[in-house]
Amino acid sequence: MNVRALALDAYVRIVDDKGYSNIVINDLLKENHLSQADKGLFTEIVYGTISHQLTIDYYLNPFIKTRLKRWQRRLLFISIYQIIYLERVPDYAVINDAVNIAKEKGGRQTANTVNAILRSFVKEDVRPLNEIKDDLKRLSVETSIPLWILKQWKTHHGMDGAERIARSLTSRPNMYLRVNTRRITREELTAVLNEEGHKVEISTVHPDALIVTTGADILNTNAYQNGLFSIQDVSSMFVVDALVPGKEDKILDACSAPGGKGLHALEKTPGGSVDLADVHNHKIGILKQQAKRLQLENFKAYQADATEYHYSEMYDKIIVDAPCSGLGVMRRKPEIRYERHEKDINTLVDLQLSILNHVKKYLKPGGVLIYSTCTIHQMENENVAYTFKKNNADFEFDDFHIPALDFTGPYRQILPFEMDTDGFFIARFKKKEV
Structure with a gap:
């Protein structure tokens, strides 16, 4: 399946069918044979679109002039995410794939609608967030965190605290390893993982922790299969x-x-x-x-x-x-x-x-x-x-x-x-x- 069509499938399963993101993504990756690059793009589109959903909705809304089916909006969401946030992905590739997906799922008229919206979108400047005058509402749209959550954080951590929490939760998480200290030391595990092609750093915040910096799927290593570490924040x-x-x-x-x-x-x-x-x-x-x-x-x-x-x-x-x-x-x-x-x-x-x-x-x-x-x-x-x-x-x-x-x-x-x-x-x- 086309990687963007697969991303749409995953996005719908997670957002509309209430699937767990990690399970849905892992299941679809197992069922579909993708290249390493396409696996990365697929995962990026799904997680990225969900993480920026409120922001994308704000940017997209002025371009919606007609009633759309839910899956059409979801297709536009994953497309807008790529256009705004993925610099290496050309707009024409995103639009072409979106039109083909729309045509396959809904016919020529649906494809024409999707094509018109996306082509109009790329011609215009992104809608400025400063149009939102309320600070908390603007933070909600900017970080894609619902307003009720931010209100709670503001009450107990102040506006500055709420903003710092929200912005930190929009960044990419570190992958931490918990060293099985019954079996190996952090220094020994670092050397073992380096030999298997992974770069890890000793964490300064916990004596049992390593931070993964580079490498492919670390769960496929002999070190993991042999029980030398676990994934844990x-x-x-x-x-x-x-x-x-x-x-x-x-x-x-x-x-x-x-x-x-x-x-x-x-x-x-x-x-x-x-x-x-x-x-x-x-x-x-x-x-x-x-x-x-x-x-x-x-x-x-x-x-x-x-x-x-x-x-x-x-x-x-x-x-x-x-x-x-x-x-x-x-x-x-x-x-x-x-x-x-x-x-x-x-x-x-x-x-x-x-x-x-x-x-x-x-x-x-x-x-x-x-x-x-x-x-x-x-x-x-x-x-x-x-x-x-x-x-x-x-x-x-x-x-x-x-x-x-x-x-x-x-x-x-x-x-x-x-x-x-x-x-x-x-x-x-x-x-x-x-």
Whole structure:
């Protein structure tokens, strides 16, 4: 299939059919034999169009003079993205492919409409953003982040903070590797990956992290297949730093899939054990596969609804990486910004508290409970942490340390511009001794 037609297919599946971007893209790449260059172009068009959707809509609107079907608008969106943002792609190639796709899907008249809109678009200057007088609305269009999210950030981080968060989430994310320190050092893994054709740098913000700078698919390396590293953002690695696993601790990762935090903890507990539990049964196989790939033992992986499951033992430490709005990972999952709505937050808060209030029963006195999310929303983060503490007199906040942020305290909202990582929240609680 033509790479742009394939990109349209992916874009529709993600935006209209609510598919997960990474899954849709990976599935279509497996089903279609594309050159390395076309794989790159396909991925760029899909992720780029989603990430700039509100901006593209603003630019395109003056050129829409007639009623269009949804797929026609989607075709125009991916075409406008290429025309504006991809300097190496000639406009005529974009327009020709768009017209051919429109003709195939809708006939000659549809093709003529698409052709007329795109040719008019390339003849005009891009509509200036300064036509939008309201600062927050202009920031919303410029960064393609819905206004309700920016309003929340402005309330809690100020206008400057909201702008810095928004702009940082429009940049390309780093790919971080978590070194399996049970098996290899960072320096040794760097040398191994260099030999396999990949350039990586030692991260200055976490002792287990490497940053990938160049190279093809790093998951196809022998180093990955042999379990020497995992893909994980630095911000979520700090969860295990906050946990401080003991060598013989029994640990529960209550919302585990895809397993990054629980397996990281297992790498740090040579004489302990970790239960990898998740509500979704189809993800349990993934947890087992990852543990096997990393050559880790002393774990159990099983399905468990963390709001009601009867765990079979008491734990020294528990991780609750709770279901959340995911606003901190927009760079990796750009569709999240359009799928979440303000009314969803209260439902998520209730679920997060329900999980915490259930799993706390399985923590030993003196034990540590970590609550974390990959979002930037005060109601889901600080509000949940304080509500849990207020309603549970046998729990208290407990300090942890993040050297890279020069931080010591019981909870921390990590903002994406601070270390060029995902947005993340971590709180540490300790259960009082009897």
